Amino acid sequence: MNERDDQVRARACLTAVAEPGNTWLAELLDRHGAARVWTALAGGQAPPGTGPVNADAGPETHRAMERTWKQWRARAERVDPDGLLGASAERGVRFVAPGDPEWPGRLDGLDPGPYGLWVRGGGDLRNLCLRSVALVGARAATSYGEHVASEMACTLGEHSVVTVSGGAYGIDGAAHRAAHAVGATVVVLACGLDVDYPRGHAALFADVARRGVLVSERPLGATPRARDFLVRNRLIAALTPGTVVVEAGRRSGALNTATHATSMGRSVMAVPGPVTSALSVGCHALLRDHGALCVTGAADVLEYLAGEAGPEPSGPVRVEADLSPETERVLAAVPRTGAGTASIALECGGDLEGTMRALGVLAAAGLVERCAAGWRPTRT
Amino acid sequence: MNERDDQVRARACLTAVAEPGNTWLAELLDRHGAARVWTALAGGQAPPGTGPVNADAGPETHRAMERTWKQWRARAERVDPDGLLGASAERGVRFVAPGDPEWPGRLDGLDPGPYGLWVRGGGDLRNLCLRSVALVGARAATSYGEHVASEMACTLGEHSVVTVSGGAYGIDGAAHRAAHAVGATVVVLACGLDVDYPRGHAALFADVARRGVLVSERPLGATPRARDFLVRNRLIAALTPGTVVVEAGRRSGALNTATHATSMGRSVMAVPGPVTSALSVGCHALLRDHGALCVTGAADVLEYLAGEAGPEPSGPVRVEADLSPETERVLAAVPRTGAGTASIALECGGDLEGTMRALGVLAAAGLVERCAAGWRPTRT
Numbered sequence: 001m002n003e004r005d006d007q008v009r010a011r012a013c014l015t016a017v018a019e020p021g022n023t024w025l026a027e028l029l030d031r032h033g034a035a036r037v038w039t040a041l042a043g044g045q046a047p048p049g050t051g052p053v054n055a056d057a058g059p060e061t062h063r064a065m066e067r068t069w070k071q072w073r074a075r076a077e078r079v080d081p082d083g084l085l086g087a088s089a090e091r092g093v094r095f096v097a098p099g100d101p102e103w104p105g106r107l108d109g110l111d112p113g114p115y116g117l118w119v120r121g122g123g124d125l126r127n128l129c130l131r132s133v134a135l136v137g138a139r140a141a142t143s144y145g146e147h148v149a150s151e152m153a154c155t156l157g158e159h160s161v162v163t164v165s166g167g168a169y170g171i172d173g174a175a176h177r178a179a180h181a182v183g184a185t186v187v188v189l190a191c192g193l194d195v196d197y198p199r200g201h202a203a204l205f206a207d208v209a210r211r212g213v214l215v216s217e218r219p220l221g222a223t224p225r226a227r228d229f230l231v232r233n234r235l236i237a238a239l240t241p242g243t244v245v246v247e248a249g250r251r252s253g254a255l256n257t258a259t260h261a262t263s264m265g266r267s268v269m270a271v272p273g274p275v276t277s278a279l280s281v282g283c284h285a286l287l288r289d290h291g292a293l294c295v296t297g298a299a300d301v302l303e304y305l306a307g308e309a310g311p312e313p314s315g316p317v318r319v320e321a322d323l324s325p326e327t328e329r330v331l332a333a334v335p336r337t338g339a340g341t342a343s344i345a346l347e348c349g350g351d352l353e354g355t356m357r358a359l360g361v362l363a364a365a366g367l368v369e370r371c372a373a374g375w376r377p378t379r380t
Numbered sequence: 381m382n383e384r385d386d387q388v389r390a391r392a393c394l395t396a397v398a399e400p401g402n403t404w405l406a407e408l409l410d411r412h413g414a415a416r417v418w419t420a421l422a423g424g425q426a427p428p429g430t431g432p433v434n435a436d437a438g439p440e441t442h443r444a445m446e447r448t449w450k451q452w453r454a455r456a457e458r459v460d461p462d463g464l465l466g467a468s469a470e471r472g473v474r475f476v477a478p479g480d481p482e483w484p485g486r487l488d489g490l491d492p493g494p495y496g497l498w499v500r501g502g503g504d505l506r507n508l509c510l511r512s513v514a515l516v517g518a519r520a521a522t523s524y525g526e527h528v529a530s531e532m533a534c535t536l537g538e539h540s541v542v543t544v545s546g547g548a549y550g551i552d553g554a555a556h557r558a559a560h561a562v563g564a565t566v567v568v569l570a571c572g573l574d575v576d577y578p579r580g581h582a583a584l585f586a587d588v589a590r591r592g593v594l595v596s597e598r599p600l601g602a603t604p605r606a607r608d609f610l611v612r613n614r615l616i617a618a619l620t621p622g623t624v625v626v627e628a629g630r631r632s633g634a635l636n637t638a639t640h641a642t643s644m645g646r647s648v649m650a651v652p653g654p655v656t657s658a659l660s661v662g663c664h665a666l667l668r669d670h671g672a673l674c675v676t677g678a679a680d681v682l683e684y685l686a687g688e689a690g691p692e693p694s695g696p697v698r699v700e701a702d703l704s705p706e707t708e709r710v711l712a713a714v715p716r717t718g719a720g721t722a723s724i725a726l727e728c729g730g731d732l733e734g735t736m737r738a739l740g741v742l743a744a745a746g747l748v749e750r751c752a753a754g755w756r757p758t759r760t
Contacts, residue, residue, distance in 0.1 A: 148655055272652030272664060275528055275676040284652060287667060287674040294667040294674075296655040 010038035020217035026112030089356035121213035137171025145247030150178035155298030157182035184212035190228035242267030248282025330358035338373030390418035400597035406492030469736035501593035502749035517551025525627030530558035535678030537562035564592035570608035622647030628662030710738035718753030
């Protein structure tokens with residue numbers, strides 16, 4: 001395993017021990033690299049280079065850091081790196097780290113950014129996010145809100161703009177369903193990609209994964225807690241050049257996403273609705289008090305994004321990748337009838353992890369896609 | 381008749397010969413005074429002081445002015461000043477000119493302003509407009525729009541903010557009806573105050589006139605033509621510190637009122653609605669492209685007007701007027717059972733015009749009000 005693989009592997013392991021968005025860990029990664037941090041954790045050692053990092057911290061902060069590090073170390077003891085990546089690969093879940101071809105450049109604007117992202121699905125996260133917009137809103141949406149979200153997501157999809165949203169009922173679900181009908185969509189989850197939360201969206205997630213992607217900062221098996229949704233919301237805002245709030249009550253999580261978008265200098269758009277509807281109160285507050293742009297349909301969104309999202313591609317998004325010899329070998333090993341990652345690795349003579357990463361690149365390039373059996377060459 | 385009466389009388393006559401908002405006439409009035417202009421017209425003479433006024437005008441403009449002057453002269457021949465004011469007074473309609481106590485100060489921001497205003501009703505135009513807002517919108521409103529207009533007008537009225545609007549079906553009517561239920565309202569018409577256009581609002585106009593006022597730049601008997609509504613709209617915008625567009629299609633006249641408000645530096649507010657409603661398209665365009673303030677109810681309007689409309693009065697608006705001896709005489713002549721203007725004039729020994737003006741002042745002071753018979757002392 002080379003130095004780069006080492007770093008990526010360490011980042012994957014760190015998603016299993018630390019909460020997403022921990023500023024201290026982000027700082028440690030910046031200063032010492034993931035591999036060194038992980039080695040210290042897994043080896044029961046002290047955090048690397050505590051000197052300069054903690055120079056300004058008071059004794060209280062020091063104690064809190066000690067507690068946190070201890071907790072991470074306890075969790076690290078139970079992490080089996082090979083098992084973590086292997087089990088993920090077996091379920092069609094790849095790990096994408098900063099610097100990878102599939103890593104969305106926009107995430108560099110996020111501080112603290114994700115340690116890495118777990119990704120599932122036939123689409124390429126980076127490509128899908130290039131021309132994208134976040135469509136967010138209330139879980140307990142009205143039929144008006146779901147109608148507007150559907151219309152908007154569908155028309156945006158027809159103009160090759162990808163919908164990015166959470167996985168909740170209401171606006172999120174309506175947007176993904178409509179976007180999926182015409183193209184790819186990006187679902188950002190607050191739990192592990194095998195958890196299917198909410199349960200009623202299991203079939204939708206499976207559908208979405210065919211062309212689009214499911215993304216999470218958290219490893220397989222992680223169940224969602226209240227704070228995870230808030231941390232997740234910053235990721236939705238960060239992946240896109242703009243966030244549209246379709247319908248939101250006075251204290252909707254969608255407003256949290258909009259706040260993140262504002263703080264990153266991304267556009268915040270709001271769809272007006274009846275002033276008699278409690279589910280439009282949040283949208284009107286954004287328009288009235290927070291300088292949100294008023295959007296009444298996909299045309300308005302496209303106009304606002306025109307300057308930010310790059311030119312409209314003439315056809316479907318597909319990367320003409322320069323494939324490495326190893327990736328070429330993996331591609332040759334993918335049977336027309338489809339096969340699981342482990343069988344493909346066996347067939348091409350590579351290891352599981354390398355094969356999984358190669359499949360990610362191939363999926364990103366539009367050369368392979370997910371199927372019931374695992375992966376197959378993309379059908380045109 | 382004194383000099384002032386002469387000027388006012390001339391202005392009243394001019395409303396019967398020239399279209400409202402004629403810039404040339406406004407200029408002539410500024411330079412020469414209404415009496416001199418009227419004398420020239422009624423005497424079949426040339427316009428006064430043509431030299432400096434027309435200095436920059438080309439020959440084409442000169443010919444157009446000649447045609448216009450000729451047309452006014454022809455109409456002036458048919459105007460009987462005594463008949464005009466007498467017939468108006470008999471129908472409870474008074475004439476208010478710039479400089480009169482009832483003249484709204486805000487109209488001085490309008491160029492060209494009205495030559496004068498015909499006013500009917502027990503309220504005082506100037507006082508009513510002090511804390512007011514224009515609520516305008518589509519004739520073919522939806523039940524949503526009418527609901528919002530009613531709620532808003534009613535709550536504003538409860539906070540002593542007077543609704544100013546046109547007399548049309550839809551938003552105008554809904555706003556006036558609700559505002560009238562809790563206080564006074566100002567109806568600005570594009571026709572003579574005896575014309576009752578639209579016919580279906582005759583009863584509403586009669587109701588409104590009890591506490592509020594009906595206003596028009598046009599004399600009794602004048603029927604409304606398409607352009608009159610547009611000229612009228614500038615008056616609605618000018619009378620108020622802000623205009624709220626409740627519901628408006630893509631080409632609604634309400635947008636015309638909003639444009640006038642913007643050009644006079646008054647606030648423009650828009651009520652959002654369903655993006656699926658064609659009747660909210662105009663409101664959303666104002667929010668999106670014209671910097672209108674988003675208002676979702678009376679509370680937002682009150683907040684925006686707080687700095688502009690002066691302090692909220694603690695009780696109903698009523699002027700403690702210093703009455704002139706003549707006005708005192710007229711007040712003493714108003715019987716408890718009510719009487720027409722002519723009978724009151726006869727009773728107090730004044731002329732019709734003076735009595736009419738005194739009744740206007742008394743109504744403004746809240747001391748007399750309209751009744752079926754004409755005028756009666758205000759019942760408390």
